[in-house]
Amino acid sequence: MENPGDTQMKLVAGPGDYVLEDVPHFTDYLPDLSSYPNPLQDNPAFSVVKQYFVNADDTVTQKIVVHKDGPRGVHFRRAGPRQRVYFESDEVHACIVTCGGLCPGLNTVIREIVCGLYHMYGVRKIVGIDGGYRGFYAKNTITLTPKFVNDIHKRGGTILGTSRGGHEKSKIVDSIQDRGINQVYIIGGDGTQRGASVIFEEIRRRGLKVAVAGIPKTIDNDIPVIDKSFGFDTAVEEAQRAINAAHVEATSIENGIGLVKLMGRYSGFIGMYATLASPEGAGQDLLSESLHSMDQQDASGNKLLQDVGCGSLTG
Numbered sequence: 001m002e003n004p005g006d007t008q009m010k011l012v013a014g015p016g017d018y019v020l021e022d023v024p025h026f027t028d029y030l031p032d033l034s035s036y037p038n039p040l041q042d043n044p045a046f047s048v049v050k051q052y053f054v055n056a057d058d059t060v061t062q063k064i065v066v067h068k069d070g071p072r073g074v075h076f077r078r079a080g081p082r083q084r085v086y087f088e089s090d091e092v093h094a095c096i097v098t099c100g101g102l103c104p105g106l107n108t109v110i111r112e113i114v115c116g117l118y119h120m121y122g123v124r125k126i127v128g129i130d131g132g133y134r135g136f137y138a139k140n141t142i143t144l145t146p147k148f149v150n151d152i153h154k155r156g157g158t159i160l161g162t163s164r165g166g167h168e169k170s171k172i173v174d175s176i177q178d179r180g181i182n183q184v185y186i187i188g189g190d191g192t193q194r195g196a197s198v199i200f201e202e203i204r205r206r207g208l209k210v211a212v213a214g215i216p217k218t219i220d221n222d223i224p225v226i227d228k229s230f231g232f233d234t235a236v237e238e239a240q241r242a243i244n245a246a247h248v249e250a251t252s253i254e255n256g257i258g259l260v261k262l263m264g265r266y267s268g269f270i271g272m273y274a275t276l277a278s279p280e281g282a283g284q285d286l287l288s289e290s291l292h293s294m295d296q297q298d299a300s301g302n303k304l305l306q307d308v309g310c311g312s313l314t315g
């Protein structure tokens with residue numbers, strides 16, 4: 001993923017050159033907002049676990065290794081359930097949207113959001129946005145319940161549909177406002193998260209109590225700080241099947257060469273991991289990525305790259 005941040009970064013400095021790259025909070029622009037005890041407190045499955053809630057001041061360090069005399073460096077806000085929340089369960093009207101390219105696991109993420117909101121937080125009003133950002137203003141919503149999402153993790157793709165382009169800030173926020181939506185879960189890559197930032201800025205400008213949560217999606221595993229992005233393992237597994245098949249073909253004829261084209265756009269993790277993990281081991285090479293642009297863009301403004309990109313050569 002490239003840098004998703006188009007909004008101004010919220011930096012908080014602390015002693016020892018500690019820097020917190022914070023996320024915006026409701027209370028930045030709605031200072032008098034009421035808070036409520038987290039409903040998980042009354043749920044026997046969670047309330048018995050000591051220290052279940054994340055301390056509001058907990059942060060996660062960007063670099064694990066620091067020198068004892070060096071600066072403490074950049075930190076990020078730690079995710080997780082807080083002791084107090086800013087919505088009452090029956091007040092929540094949540095929506096989920098998926099944008100950009102496909103990635104294994106999208107339906108699992110949708111299912112977990114729906115079931116988590118419903119069973120853990122007692123939320124009853126959850127809708128899906130049909131077909132990416134343009135679905136906010138061009139399509140009807142899809143009602144989401146635990147029953148509806150029960151088996152979706154066994155299917156590929158995204159049950160909500162996805163698209164590139166179509167990000168029209170005012171129309172999207174008008175739709176959020178008109179439908180009375182107050183929690184927006186946005187699943188997508190770097191472009192999607194840039195779009196989420198723009199939506200949040202408009203929500204803040206209008207002074208709305210609407211939470212925007214960005215859930216990073218990249219099959220390419222190109223997010224720093226986290227170990228692995230969802231869908232990456234599946235992509236590597238599937239890539240090995242193609243490599244193995246190409247290997248059989250290539251070794252069956254004289255001077256045979258198998259060429260496997262893998263995903264990755266600007267990063268070669270899938271190609272590298274699939275090549276390293278393939279059982280036949282020796283005899284494989286990674287071809288360098290072809291970054292020559294064809295001077296054309298897709299609907300989201302991404303440069304179209306030449307067709308043959310990062311690959312694994314087997315034979």
Ligand SMILES: Nc1ncnc2c1ncn2[C@@H]1O[C@H](COP(=O)(O)OP(=O)(O)OP(=O)(O)O)[C@@H](O)[C@H]1O
Pocket residue numbers: 006099100101102132133134163164165166167188189190191192193194195196198218299300302
């Ligand atoms: N700078 C931006 N401002 C507003 N919206 C954007 C911006 N960049 C991209 N978007 C919107 O985000 C959505 C997804 O973008 P894009 O097609 O680039 O996929 P992505 O999220 O980067 O995922 P992938 O990594 O699969 O390409 C599109 O609807 C696009 O219009």
Ligand SMILES: O=P(O)(O)OC[C@H]1O[C@](O)(CO)[C@@H](O)[C@@H]1O
Pocket residue numbers: 101102189219220263264265298
């Ligand atoms: O939809 P397109 O243009 O084929 O884009 C596919 C590219 O998007 C990604 O899915 C995400 O960056 C890459 O892995 C892949 O190479």
